[in-house]
Amino acid sequence: MKQKLTAAVLTLLLTGSLFLTGCSSSPSTVDLMKDVKASDVQTDTALTEEALLSSTDFAVRLLKESMTDKENLLLSPLSLELALAMTANGANKDTLTQMEDVLGLPVDRLNPYLHAYVNQLADEEHAALLLANSIWLKEDKKLTVTPDFLQTNADYFQAGIYKAPFDSSTVDAINDWTSRHTKEMIPTLLDKIPDEAVMYLVNALTFEADWEAPYTEDQIDNGIFTKEDGTTEEVEYLHSSEYEYLKDGQASGFLKYYANGDYAFAALLPDEGISMEDYIASLTGEQLRNLLTNSELTTVEASIPKFETDFDQNMSETFQHMGMTDAFDYKRADFAKLGHYEGRNICIERVLHKTHISVTEQGTKAGAASAAEMTAKMSMIPPEEIKTIRLDRPFLYMIIDCHTSTPVFLGVLHTTGC
The missing domain is CATH 2.30.39.10 (Alpha-1-antitrypsin, domain 1)
Structure with missing residues (x-):
């Protein structure tokens, strides 16, 4: 039997906005990674029992808060953990503390743990777990993103970093990126990009195995x-x-x-x-x-x-119930380590999560x-x-x-x- 799964899409909308999603290149998209070279990081000792237990605990707490009444539920804790970790690298003070409490580890330990975890995942012909991370920035003079934020996410998450106009061409590019990285299991992520949106952080994760x-x-x-x-x-x-x-x-x-x-x-x-x-x-x-x-x-x-199911939910309330409240409050959110947007404070508006699974009888x-x-x-x-x-x-x-x-x-x- 072959099972196919994909999970990803965290949309963090700042009052200048933060979106977890992805992108492919288009004529109006500029690849910024030519200016951000990923450094080698040592994470050999990061995959500890304490970290693995913390990750499992995050998954269970997420499951409890996401339960819906008699409806199918499908989460990828790993996808959400990766997307929130990338975002947490831009958080500061109480906002950061709350995010670390929800994720279960401080970012200086979470980054190397997730880097080591992802690197040990098997990717074989008949059993593959594939993931990709990207950061999209709005081409806007009012938005300034700190180089350290981009560098950290390049180092630990190998995130592709792009600048785009956030118009209809960017919608097409994001949907195309998502479709390709989920093997067309999630063909469409966005219908449009809100005017307030200034950034998307995206994790796309696909599992396929016999x-x-x-x-x-x-x-x-x-x-x-x-x-x-x-x-x-x-x-x-x-x-x-x-x-x-x-x-x-x-x-x-x-x-x-x-x-x-x-x-x-x-x-x-x-x-x-x-x-x-x-x-x-x-x-x-x-x-x-x-x-x-x-x-x-x-x-x-x-x-x-045999079954097949899709899941599509805004996880914002879920994470607020788990204790991550300041990040969603435009008055209290502190993402100073991420950057700033002239005349606005950066906060998370939505955390969108889409998943798909198909279970059939195919052999290997x-x-x-x-x-x-x-x-x-x-x-x-x-x-x-x-x-x-x-x-x-x-x-x-x-x-x-x-x-x-x-x-x-x-x-x-x-x-x-x-």
């Missing part, structure tokens, strides 16, 4: 998915035997690996009688990290529904060799220890980076859309 072991026709059948309100929908289920079991006091699930074993699909099904809302409310970053790093070697007969060329390894592991497990997990009601799912056991994407499926 399953470690392919599904065959006899592993696919129709079944019923029951939503929390009791209504049902008929869906196609993908059946397989997995060998890593997840269990805490209120949910059980499994890991299913993608090709090469660098990434895995993790699913958690709340126990009968526990609603998805109650389960997520009880979840902590430490609990989730312990769950993902301490799976049990046990055969799991797993059933996954690497399936035969991988399947043989799986069979060897499963042969050591006594038959009486076999677990059965059928995802036939709302569940929590994640795409995790197996080298760090951290979620790159996480979502809640309330309906398959069938």
